[in-house]
Amino acid sequence: MAGPKWEDLQKDCLVNILTRVGTESLLYDIPFVCKSWYRASLDPSCWKIINFQELPLADEYLKLIINRSQGNATSVMLPTSCPDEVLRYLADKCPALKALYLPSVMGINRSFVLPEVISKWKNLELLKIGRPCIHNMERILQEISLHCKNFCHLEIDNIPIIQAEEASAIVTFLPNIRYLHLRHGVIDQKSLKIILQGCKKLVHLDVRDSLLFECDDQLLELASHIANFQHVVSEPSCVDYNRCPALKALYLLPEMVDYSLLLLPKLISKWKNLELVHLNVRGSLCFECDDLLLKLASHVTNFQYSDSIQYKYENGLLHMELKCR
Structure with a gap:
């Protein structure tokens, strides 16, 4: 006697499974298994987490995928070649966004578009920005402080330079930040002290493999309130x-x-x-x-x-x- 068929699986169960597969599989694999799987892949619940970063897609196709979430997307990883139009479209169509990941090498003009749309993400909790955004970081953080009351997690990627100006901006606009990632960066002793003294609610600070600071006893004392302070250089510096x-x-x-x-x-x-x-x-x-x-x-x-x-x-x-x- 033949057992139950996968295509006969109840839609709710199938959707629950598909929410755990990646964006690439939802686009290129799942829809071609059978009609029932294709229909299930269109459920908005499957598109709460969207990862565009490894998918070379045209702008209109990006919008099509954004539409599949029907406003339910909570985490989006944008591609390197994401134009202003798509970023604005994402802000309009996905107001429930909680996590936004910008690629490290995204065009510098994106850093000027981002502050214009942050106000539409009232529930934003996590933002990952790359090196180009450093040039406009103060305005980005100011908009977050005004509109994103649940924000608690900032990651700055791709070897940025964090000097006193950037460190002061973090302290001024995100004094209650809990998770801060500055790994593989360049941050001097003074700037790191500004962050440690000003962000008293930090529970996680990652400055591993960063340059220009020495983790002495005074720095460790300032970081004593942080449950997870990661500062060890775990690999040879690329600029040694x-x-x-x-x-x-x-x-x-x-x-x-x-x-x-x-x-x-x-x-x-x-x-x-x-x-x-x-x-x-x-x-x-x-x-x-x-x-x-x-x-x-x-x-x-x-x-x-x-x-x-x-x-x-x-x-x-x-x-x-x-x-x-």
């Missing part, structure tokens, strides 16, 4: 140039340029044989080339400032070679 005193050529990727402006003055004096610094700078990011040149000139013997730089713009990156001679 101090181990290479004979360095002659230094090549920096786009995501390394910002914090290199802080680190280079501390390290250049050790590189007596330095001949070339090559930078790849994203055209969308602010970059003070003259500032870096002056810092190099102050440490490298016979550094030529006037004709030492060569530019080449290619594939959205400004390639710069600074020749030390």
